[in-house]
Amino acid sequence: MKINFKHISIIGVGLMGGSLAMALKAKGFKGKITGIGRNRKNLTKAKRLGIIDDYTTEFNEGVKNADLIVLAVPVGQFEAILKNIRQNLKNGATVTDVGSVKAQIVKRLEPLMPKDVYFVGAHPIAGKECSGVTCASANLYQNARCIITPCPHTNNAALKKVVTLWKTVGAKTMLMNPEEHDVIFSAVSHLPHVVAYALVNGILKVDEAILHHGGKGLRDMTRIAKSPAELWRDICSHNKKNILRSLKMFSSSISNITKLIERSDWQGLEKEFIKAREARQPLESD
Amino acid sequence: MKINFKHISIIGVGLMGGSLAMALKAKGFKGKITGIGRNRKNLTKAKRLGIIDDYTTEFNEGVKNADLIVLAVPVGQFEAILKNIRQNLKNGATVTDVGSVKAQIVKRLEPLMPKDVYFVGAHPIAGKECSGVTCASANLYQNARCIITPCPHTNNAALKKVVTLWKTVGAKTMLMNPEEHDVIFSAVSHLPHVVAYALVNGILKVDEAILHHGGKGLRDMTRIAKSPAELWRDICSHNKKNILRSLKMFSSSISNITKLIERSDWQGLEKEFIKAREARQPLESD
Numbered sequence: 001m002k003i004n005f006k007h008i009s010i011i012g013v014g015l016m017g018g019s020l021a022m023a024l025k026a027k028g029f030k031g032k033i034t035g036i037g038r039n040r041k042n043l044t045k046a047k048r049l050g051i052i053d054d055y056t057t058e059f060n061e062g063v064k065n066a067d068l069i070v071l072a073v074p075v076g077q078f079e080a081i082l083k084n085i086r087q088n089l090k091n092g093a094t095v096t097d098v099g100s101v102k103a104q105i106v107k108r109l110e111p112l113m114p115k116d117v118y119f120v121g122a123h124p125i126a127g128k129e130c131s132g133v134t135c136a137s138a139n140l141y142q143n144a145r146c147i148i149t150p151c152p153h154t155n156n157a158a159l160k161k162v163v164t165l166w167k168t169v170g171a172k173t174m175l176m177n178p179e180e181h182d183v184i185f186s187a188v189s190h191l192p193h194v195v196a197y198a199l200v201n202g203i204l205k206v207d208e209a210i211l212h213h214g215g216k217g218l219r220d221m222t223r224i225a226k227s228p229a230e231l232w233r234d235i236c237s238h239n240k241k242n243i244l245r246s247l248k249m250f251s252s253s254i255s256n257i258t259k260l261i262e263r264s265d266w267q268g269l270e271k272e273f274i275k276a277r278e279a280r281q282p283l284e285s286d
Numbered sequence: 287m288k289i290n291f292k293h294i295s296i297i298g299v300g301l302m303g304g305s306l307a308m309a310l311k312a313k314g315f316k317g318k319i320t321g322i323g324r325n326r327k328n329l330t331k332a333k334r335l336g337i338i339d340d341y342t343t344e345f346n347e348g349v350k351n352a353d354l355i356v357l358a359v360p361v362g363q364f365e366a367i368l369k370n371i372r373q374n375l376k377n378g379a380t381v382t383d384v385g386s387v388k389a390q391i392v393k394r395l396e397p398l399m400p401k402d403v404y405f406v407g408a409h410p411i412a413g414k415e416c417s418g419v420t421c422a423s424a425n426l427y428q429n430a431r432c433i434i435t436p437c438p439h440t441n442n443a444a445l446k447k448v449v450t451l452w453k454t455v456g457a458k459t460m461l462m463n464p465e466e467h468d469v470i471f472s473a474v475s476h477l478p479h480v481v482a483y484a485l486v487n488g489i490l491k492v493d494e495a496i497l498h499h500g501g502k503g504l505r506d507m508t509r510i511a512k513s514p515a516e517l518w519r520d521i522c523s524h525n526k527k528n529i530l531r532s533l534k535m536f537s538s539s540i541s542n543i544t545k546l547i548e549r550s551d552w553q554g555l556e557k558e559f560i561k562a563r564e565a566r567q568p569l570e571s572d
Contacts, residue, residue, distance in 0.1 A: 236555060258537070
């Protein structure tokens, strides 16, 4: 599989978008990569770092010649951006994204596509504790999984383009329907993020001045609470129903453990801990 | 400060006890280190690895000549072990531990001490995702904090012994009263562990077969759920009141976030996330 398109425009040159550009160059992509964004300072930095070939803050200008447009800003901005650029998309162009939610995105963006332009959603399972273009790296997607969420009417050539893109940067692609994606990731990704934020705030409620006593365990557990708040606010609003359901299941686990401790049912508590310990084994094999 | 005692007996040669022995040797301790435990296979392995100088499964035999006895088994076993060995403790010996709870331990063990033998509680803030002697390492305590919890009537020479022990292996020691320790660590350590177990079990409630979809974030967040279940069962039973209070504060944070999502109060949710993001900064400076 080889990339057969020449011009990629990335909207949002931060950790995810910047890493995609770097990875493409590292893997030998010879076409042009245009960075698009609102923050000129960030874009000039990306250009200076050699991550992008050129840049613009004029979204319509930046997309008009692109064969592939990648949305790499918080998901809450997708719709407004699409409404703005849709008239300027090239015939045969493909639009994709790197967002952590899929069903609502696909449902809202597909009807905005002009004739002969297709949207194919994608969610690379990769991240880092830091954000922004200075955090980007060429190997972020190496061996990462990337969920791609075509619909029954998705154009096959467009799907192939997006699959090729991610395979080129070293990701393991997997097709899934957008609704199934959102149920699964509400539990294995969105819930942990919300819990990490809640854990920090819960400790503050016990005592505002004790967080620094925490060790490596607490640091690792709350590392993902360093993610930009705007990003996770948008993800919560775009996957509200599933995240609420996952939160409900989690709260029931917490209340179950609380009751076992209240009743001094230490055998029951140990069983609960063992269940979790054994169930998380698959996470180690990555 | 230099160690002025010659014989250390470590009860429980696992990750914590084994690492202490290795660190002492690495730092030039020339005295004898005896490993004591019930599992002969584990002890012979520790001897073969050069971690301990000799070993015994006879607890009374192992402690009778020791200047310092370190309890490094799950805290639930401390009292029974002390009741068993107390008659055989040498005059002037000091007993210490590496347990994650302190108030109940101090309260139960101190009255068991014979004349001229003192108990000084300690809690080194260090750990690893694995357990057992094969996981032990000489640098586990290097730059780690170690909370030492003397009481008003603790003998000064005994306290100095324990402080010297931990400084020798590279830890930064800090004195604290046992009750204060238990309030703080119920929030910054015991709560995160319980939450990690509950997070895995909550995801199982959403769908038993999706955990493997989790990425690095979930892996890091649940890493501490790999800790031995018995250890954390004992910690919960020995710090029940404080852990229940911390769980209550955490549940209130979770229910607060849940309500914001239910009400689609995205601005309020973002504020909550920002609060957590900023508050956890001190954890990065370690």
